[in-house]
Amino acid sequence: MSARIIDGKAIAAELRAKIAGEVARLQAAHQLVPGIAVVQVGDNPASSVYVRNKAKAVAEAGMRAFDHTFPENVSEAELLTLIGKLNGDAQVNGILVQLPLPPQIDAQKVIASIEPDKDVDGFHPLNTGRHASGLPGLVPCTPLGCVMLAKTVLPSLSGLEAVVIGRSNIVGKPLVQLLLAEDATVTVAHSKTRDLPSVCRRADLLITAIGRPEMVRGDWIKPGATVIDVGINRVPGEGRESRPAGGAGKYKIVGDVAFAEAEKIAGALTPVPGGVGPMTIACLLLNTLRAACAQNGLEAPQIGG
Numbered sequence: 001m002s003a004r005i006i007d008g009k010a011i012a013a014e015l016r017a018k019i020a021g022e023v024a025r026l027q028a029a030h031q032l033v034p035g036i037a038v039v040q041v042g043d044n045p046a047s048s049v050y051v052r053n054k055a056k057a058v059a060e061a062g063m064r065a066f067d068h069t070f071p072e073n074v075s076e077a078e079l080l081t082l083i084g085k086l087n088g089d090a091q092v093n094g095i096l097v098q099l100p101l102p103p104q105i106d107a108q109k110v111i112a113s114i115e116p117d118k119d120v121d122g123f124h125p126l127n128t129g130r131h132a133s134g135l136p137g138l139v140p141c142t143p144l145g146c147v148m149l150a151k152t153v154l155p156s157l158s159g160l161e162a163v164v165i166g167r168s169n170i171v172g173k174p175l176v177q178l179l180l181a182e183d184a185t186v187t188v189a190h191s192k193t194r195d196l197p198s199v200c201r202r203a204d205l206l207i208t209a210i211g212r213p214e215m216v217r218g219d220w221i222k223p224g225a226t227v228i229d230v231g232i233n234r235v236p237g238e239g240r241e242s243r244p245a246g247g248a249g250k251y252k253i254v255g256d257v258a259f260a261e262a263e264k265i266a267g268a269l270t271p272v273p274g275g276v277g278p279m280t281i282a283c284l285l286l287n288t289l290r291a292a293c294a295q296n297g298l299e300a301p302q303i304g305g
């Protein structure tokens with residue numbers, strides 16, 4: 001049996017269309033246009049791709065984008081000054097600082113300087129604390145997208161064995177809270193986990209966020225399991241040309257899961273690209289919409305679960 005492929009691109013497009021409808025309604029009823037500031041430091045190629053895709057999605061949703069790009073050698077003080085201004089700007093409802101940041105900048109300090117109600121990444125310690133305590137607050141976009149995708153194929157996560165590989169602040173840790181809130185039994189595996197394949201084989205729902213190309217093999221997967229692959233890894237191969245042209249030659253994008261093997265065993269599986277990636281951006285728009293409503297004393301729209 002071949003796994004059902006979870007079409008993240010189509011599911012994200014549907015969510016973005018609903019968000020665009022809400023944005024149009026907010027503008028008509030309240031003259032409110034949600035705005036997001038995206039701050040990028042340097043020109044890391046992966047970050048530039050994300051930032052370009054985000055800008056396009058923001059415009060398509062009818063929101064405002066305020067882009068701020070700094071050279072690699074920008075000082076922490078300059079960045080903190082900009083964030084102070086964005087915190088006080090009523091047109092800016094969401095602030096996202098693209099990570100990673102260069103070593104002269106303390107990323108935690110920068111994240112903590114963002115007004116928590118504008119923290120559309122959900123990385124501020126106040127939001128992570130709220131989330132861990134089951135209080136309302138902004139939730140990180142990638143984990144939110146993963147759970148939404150899982151719920152398109154699983155009627156309920158209650159009582160399921162969920163295994164997350166990866167313990168990052170961006171994906172693994174917030175996923176634990178989201179999965180617990182759905183009453184799943186959660187295991188977090190990481191680089192020091194012993195016998196990772198057998199831990200994975202327990203999973204009814206396996207979510208991989210490791211950044212290792214095709215590390216998870218078909219025989220690590222329980223037959224019929226749902227597999228959500230967060231990895232976006234560049235490997236040499238026929239596909240896209242590196243930019244600038246002639247850089248590192250041709251490459252393709254693969255996930256953390258060996259797709260061709262997993263497809264034969266899993267019940268449902270996200271592709272890479274076209275799985276979790278598009279959902280992250282759609283969830284960023286959703287967080288920005290929710291933030292704009294909260295900041296203006298309006299009820300959040302009932303979309304996105």
Ligand code: GUN
Nearest residue numbers: 096097098099100121142
């Ligand atoms: N870098 C990789 N993923 C993310 C993300 O979700 N948010 C931010 N700000 N930076 C990232």
